[in-house]
Amino acid sequence: MRISLFVPCFVDQLYPNVAWSVVRVLERLGHEVVFPESQSCCGQPPFNSGYWDDARSSARVTMKAFRDAEVVVGPSGSCVTMIKAFYPDLFKGETDELAARELAAKAHEFSSFLVNVLGVTDVGAKFDGKVTFHDGCHGLRELGIKSEPRALLANVKGLELIEMCEAETCCGFGGTFAVKYATISTAMDEVKCASILETGADTVVSNDSSCLMQIRGMLEKEKSSVRSLHLAEILASR
Amino acid sequence: MNGGRAIILGRIREALRNNPAPRPHTSHSQSEAAADHNGHAQREWLPKVGETLPERIDLFAKISEGLTTEFQRVPTMSAARHLITKLATESQWKKIGSHSHQDVDALLEEIELPIVRTEKGYAINDLESCDAGITGCDVLVAQTGGIMVSVESAGGRALSVLPPHHVVIARTSQMVPDLTAAFEHVKQKYGKQFPSFLSFITGPSRTGDIERILVLGAHGPKRLTVILLD
Amino acid sequence: MASQSSDFQTLSRRYTADKGFRAFIQKGMSGYYKKRDQNKANFQDWQGARDLAAEIKYEAINHLDKYLLEFEEKITARGAKVFWAQNAEAAREYILKVAKENNVHSIIKSKTMTSEEIHLNDALEKQGFGVVESDLGEYIVQLRKEAPFHLVFPAMHLTRRQISDLFQKELGSEPTDEPEKLTMIARDIMRRKYCEADMGISGTNFAIAETGMISITENEGNARLTTSLPKIHVALLGIEKVLPKLEDLSLFLPMLATAGAGQTMTCYNTMYAGPRQLGEPDGPEQMHIVLLDNRRTELLADAEQRDSLGCIRCGACLNICPIFKNVGGYSYGTTYGGPIGSVITPHLRGLKDWKHLSAASSLCGACTEACPVKIDLHHHLLQNRRNGAKTAPNPLEKISFGGFSLMMGHPSLYRLASGLGRIFQPLQGLVNGTILDPLRSWTDSRKLPTLAPQSFHEQWKKQRNRKL
Structure with a gap:
């Protein structure tokens, strides 16, 4: 399959290794990965803040970049939610409504794509360590992704998954919320990090780099030895 | 006078006119069921109640235990009388409240305490100082462990809530599977002349308002006894 | 006179700073969660x-x-x-x-x-x-x-x-x-x-x-x-x-x-x-x-959010809300607190004064999932944000997102900004955590991520362009 890679802007700038990990896993499974270079940002920051006109101009760039794609795969439950769940709302009654719906239909979050589209749960990965998994809210509640990352992690050799009690509780990132209401966001981060530490895991994994940025930010500030990795990075390791 | 009736109704109609709301996102196609349902649609989703009467009585007993309802099955009215006499002695009742009701009257035949009867009206303080209120009920609800009472079956509004111990007498024929059946029962029984008060009582009065810790007998009865006559 | 929005900031900071209080609320909820789940399972x-x-x-x-x-x-x-x-x-x-x-x-x-x-x-x-x-x-x-x-x-x-x-x-x-x-x-x-x-x-x-x-x-x-x-x-x-x-x-x-x-x-x-x-x-x-x-009829007239009138005031959305559990009920300054309050208060008491409550959410959606009558709560928060930005935009935000969309709307500008970011990032390091740090509200409690030496775009271009 020819897969068009969607790399969210902050993954592009901060975590290129996450995107490369996706490429490695998909290529290892025998698929061709292309990266439409005219993509920029899905438009979620202005969308979430209420500036829908501004969101639409970003979104149009994304829609154009993936117009001819067969399938679009991205390593972020949140940014894929923007495309899959929110573009149809954003463009409702607009001239590009059809294009928005078309892109929504062919866009997939990485773990969901592997399991539900490709039917793969074992990607031949190996990772020695105890990990705990954080469910990003958008992936979990907008896209209904819960079992997919766990099915994939279950087949990683050497990996032990320990569920945290607050796996489904928000990490407190929420985009601009994290700085506008920093104290609340931080309090939520504390609950999340305490829950992670309670498991005794050495690595926290998620399918969303934005949540990991929030979680990692606090773990590093507190000088914790717990590492944070994107699911794709685990699946790419061997 | 009815205040802003015309204005509010006008606003409601204006708000709804040519302005349809998106239908709820539901996984089950239930719009028809909701628009013209007979009250049975929910049975598919609500907790199971068992097919037979013994199963339902067992369920009622099990839920009662969780609620701290004292559930007593007795084979005969004389056993029920024995039970109430024992309760009266143990709890040192000095005065009780009751009302005109075939089973209640039969139950209390051997009780020799002063009785405040509510059916023709009563003084509030007189009822308040009773140690127990003895009533009948309309039905027992297996699904919830609840008792449905009404003005008619429980001697008014207050008898089943004002005294600190509420004792209910019921027969197994009064056990219904669920709330839907309870509503059907009262609709059949009272038709268009509903009593002004119908209540589901599900366990003794309780509160968790202090540190979410359960305390029984917040304002209503601290004890609830259900005597089920086979 | 302080605005409702600044009152919310002040009160929510005060409650959130009190870890003992937060733990007390969490403990109060824990028994509820257990019993709720048991009853749902029935x-x-x-x-x-x-x-x-x-x-x-x-x-x-x-x-x-x-x-x-x-x-x-x-x-x-x-x-x-x-x-x-x-x-x-x-x-x-x-x-x-x-x-x-x-x-x-x-x-x-x-x-x-x-x-x-x-x-x-x-x-x-x-x-x-x-x-x-x-x-x-x-x-x-x-x-x-x-x-x-x-x-x-x-x-x-x-x-x-x-x-x-x-x-x-x-x-x-x-x-x-x-x-x-x-x-x-x-x-x-x-x-x-x-x-x-x-x-x-x-x-x-x-x-x-x-x-x-x-x-x-x-x-x-x-x-x-x-x-x-x-x-x-x-x-x-x-x-x-x-x-x-x-x-x-x-x-x-x-x-x-x-x-x-x-x-x-x-x-x-x-x-x-x-x-x-x-x-x-x-x-x-x-x-x-x-x-x-x-003013319930005003909410009724908003077809998009009309479902919020279906609320049965059970409080399930408050009980699950990570914001409510941290800021508590009094921070809201409303009769109806928590997610449902943040949704309906702008309709009942005015969007201008109460839209901040819709912003004070990570939009995690736990409320919507908990709601027994399926009110689309967290999406209504988004709609309130949209309505607020339309009728009373925050000038600074409007300019920022205007600039943002200009950049993201032109991939070449995005590329340029990506390069500039790498030039200016060391400057942030000089002020990190100080009063001059523009990102202080993040860096106070969390370490700032650093830009990768090269973006994925640049790396891909170098490594894969030969293929094209």
């Missing part, structure tokens, strides 16, 4: 029940005029008086009028959030009518001259010690650290009040059109006593509370109990069809129904 299908509940509410709200008229006709035929109040003032004046005309001396109330919404107690007290809250939690906060902390658990923010101190000071009772003893102190006081009161004021959980009844859900029995003993019963209800049929309660009563308190059913669920009828031994001589609009 349903054959909780999701199916939610779907049906949402459909029934959809039917009721979208034919509100029809069902209200049916309700009015039926309950009026039973001897109740129905008053339609356009706003809080009209509702208060009507209740005051009833109290004056009947020479009322003593008023007892059971829990009603609608009366909080119209500030009824203040109005009654100003006119010299003593009012006592009979629900234990409400009584406690009334003694403290506070509003309820939570829709369902009004005093959950207080420890038994604080309550004991309060009772000692206000009631002269002996100190105790047993919730049972504290409850009995209130019970004894309330018993006298029920017997004396000549007016009882209650709320309403559901109004039934088909049979002309109101239904009240409670655990303590205080609402039953409030509506049984005084000679006048006044029931307040928002116009959105009507349900078509009596049997609808067989779904809503267990759902309200499960979602709201983790119970199979609450202890008392009572349906009142008018005042005391001929031949009945007790009950009030008069029953007054106060139907309150108070």
Whole structure:
């Protein structure tokens, strides 16, 4: 399959290794990965803040970049939610409504794509360590992704998954919320990090780099030895 | 006078006119069921109640235990009388409240305490100082462990809530599977002349308002006894 | 004068800084979660029940005029008086009028959030009518001259010690650290009040059109006593509370109990069809129904968010909300706190002053998932943000997002900015954590991520362009 890679802007700038990990896993499974270079940002920051006109101009760039794609795969439950769940709302009654719906239909979050589209749960990965998994809210509640990352992690050799009690509780990132209401966001981060530490895991994994940025930010500030990795990075390791 | 009736109704109609709301996102196609349902649609989703009467009585007993309802099955009215006499002695009742009701009257035949009867009206303080209120009920609800009472079956509004111990007498024929059946029962029984008060009582009065810790007998009865006559 | 928004910031910071308080709230919720999950599991299908509940509410709200008229006709035929109040003032004046005309001396109330919404107690007290809250939690906060902390658990923010101190000071009772003893102190006081009161004021959980009844859900029995003993019963209800049929309660009563308190059913669920009828031994001589609009019709006119009128005030969205659990009920400054309050308050009290509540959310969606009637809560928060940005944009945000969309709308500009970012990033390092740091609200508690030496775009270009 020819897969068009969607790399969210902050993954592009901060975590290129996450995107490369996706490429490695998909290529290892025998698929061709292309990266439409005219993509920029899905438009979620202005969308979430209420500036829908501004969101639409970003979104149009994304829609154009993936117009001819067969399938679009991205390593972020949140940014894929923007495309899959929110573009149809954003463009409702607009001239590009059809294009928005078309892109929504062919866009997939990485773990969901592997399991539900490709039917793969074992990607031949190996990772020695105890990990705990954080469910990003958008992936979990907008896209209904819960079992997919766990099915994939279950087949990683050497990996032990320990569920945290607050796996489904928000990490407190929420985009601009994290700085506008920093104290609340931080309090939520504390609950999340305490829950992670309670498991005794050495690595926290998620399918969303934005949540990991929030979680990692606090773990590093507190000088914790717990590492944070994107699911794709685990699946790419061997 | 009815205040802003015309204005509010006008606003409601204006708000709804040519302005349809998106239908709820539901996984089950239930719009028809909701628009013209007979009250049975929910049975598919609500907790199971068992097919037979013994199963339902067992369920009622099990839920009662969780609620701290004292559930007593007795084979005969004389056993029920024995039970109430024992309760009266143990709890040192000095005065009780009751009302005109075939089973209640039969139950209390051997009780020799002063009785405040509510059916023709009563003084509030007189009822308040009773140690127990003895009533009948309309039905027992297996699904919830609840008792449905009404003005008619429980001697008014207050008898089943004002005294600190509420004792209910019921027969197994009064056990219904669920709330839907309870509503059907009262609709059949009272038709268009509903009593002004119908209540589901599900366990003794309780509160968790202090540190979410359960305390029984917040304002209503601290004890609830259900005597089920086979 | 400080704005509602800055009040929220101040209060939420204060509560959030108090870790002991946060732990106390979390602990209070933990028993609820367990019991809620057990009760949900008893349903054959909780999701199916939610779907049906949402459909029934959809039917009721979208034919509100029809069902209200049916309700009015039926309950009026039973001897109740129905008053339609356009706003809080009209509702208060009507209740005051009833109290004056009947020479009322003593008023007892059971829990009603609608009366909080119209500030009824203040109005009654100003006119010299003593009012006592009979629900234990409400009584406690009334003694403290506070509003309820939570829709369902009004005093959950207080420890038994604080309550004991309060009772000692206000009631002269002996100190105790047993919730049972504290409850009995209130019970004894309330018993006298029920017997004396000549007016009882209650709320309403559901109004039934088909049979002309109101239904009240409670655990303590205080609402039953409030509506049984005084000679006048006044029931307040928002116009959105009507349900078509009596049997609808067989779904809503267990759902309200499960979602709201983790119970199979609450202890008392009572349906009142008018005042005391001929031949009945007790009950009030008069029953007054106060139907309150108070801008609910504005919410009704917003088709997109109309479903939020289906709210049954169970509090499930508050209980699950990570914001509520950290900032507590008082930070909101609203009658209805938590996610549902953040959604409806801008409609009931003005978007300009209350849109910040919609911004104070990570949009995690736990509320929507918890809602027994499937109100699309977190998406409504997004819509309020959109409506707020349209009608009253924040100038700084407007410029920022304008710039953002200009950059993201032109991939070449995005590339340029990506390069510039790498040049300027070291500058942030110089001010990191200081007062000059523009990202201080992040860096105070969290380490800032650093830009990768090369973006994925650049790396891909270098490594893969040969293929093209």
